[in-house]
């Protein structure tokens with residue numbers, strides 16, 4: 001596969017590192033505005049660094065735009081003559097839908113939106129994927145690429161904003177829950193580093209249990225809640241204080257905001 005990443009910033013670099021680690025290309029063009037951002041990728045076999053976006057596109061089959069939303073329209077306008085129906089065009093730009101991209105490059109082009117989260121830097125991203133009509137048949141290829149950097153879920157494009165809240169903002173939501181657990185652990189007598197280890201490993205264990213067993217969370221909760229015991233006492237107090245409702249309302253608030261940003 002001949003791949004170009006247009007805009008090698010934080011996310012573009014993480015994706016490039018994953019692709020290089022998995023040797024999943026025949027050539028990889030990385031484009032930049034400032035050479036500093038691609039220093040890590042000098043002298044790697046079949047990796048070509050250039051500030052010429054049009055050249056990178058002309059030499060590649062898959063073109064992944066990893067630009068800030070404010071830059072994407074201008075860059076698409078500048079390179080649209082180089083994008084053909086054979087290209088698979090992917091974009092990670094938050095809030096930029098396939099219709100907006102098609103305005104520049106044409107709705108007959110294969111356009112796939114990909115929304116990873118920051119765990120992509122360690123190969124553990126939950127990545128949401130949606131495509132325009134022309135891009136539907138190329139979705140498996142996008143999945144193959146991003147499954148190397150974590151897990152993917154394909155969805156209708158109108159769910160992608162919701163997916164962004166759950167998975168991209170979700171990283172911050174889970175961090176807060178972990179931080180609160182460490183605060184509780186310190187109050188109960190642990191050192192900060194011990195509290196952090198206890199909280200993160202327990203969180204990892206809880207998620208792994210559900211992933212590996214396929215069980216519903218409530219089933220696993222039943223296994224640790226002895227009648228009249230300490231776990232149910234703690235859970236009931238958390239619910240009384242609004243834990244589930246605060247989380248759900250936070251998710252909905254985040255979703256309302258992302259939709260406002262999209263239309264503003």
Ligand SMILES: NC(=O)c1ccc[n+]([C@@H]2O[C@H](COP(=O)([O-])OP(=O)(O)OC[C@H]3O[C@@H](n4cnc5c(N)ncnc54)[C@H](OP(=O)(O)O)[C@@H]3O)[C@@H](O)[C@H]2O)c1
Nearest residue numbers: 007008009010011032033034066067068069092093094118
């Ligand atoms: N970071 C994440 O985890 C994450 C997750 C999901 C989605 N996203 C989305 O991914 C996109 C990129 O985010 P990021 O955090 O990686 O941003 P970033 O670090 O600013 O990366 C964008 C890169 O594009 C370069 N660039 C700008 N104009 C260019 C041009 N004409 N040609 C070539 N390169 C150009 C920038 O160069 P300069 O430094 O010179 O400006 C910068 O290195 C955003 O749309 C964001 O919504 C990010």
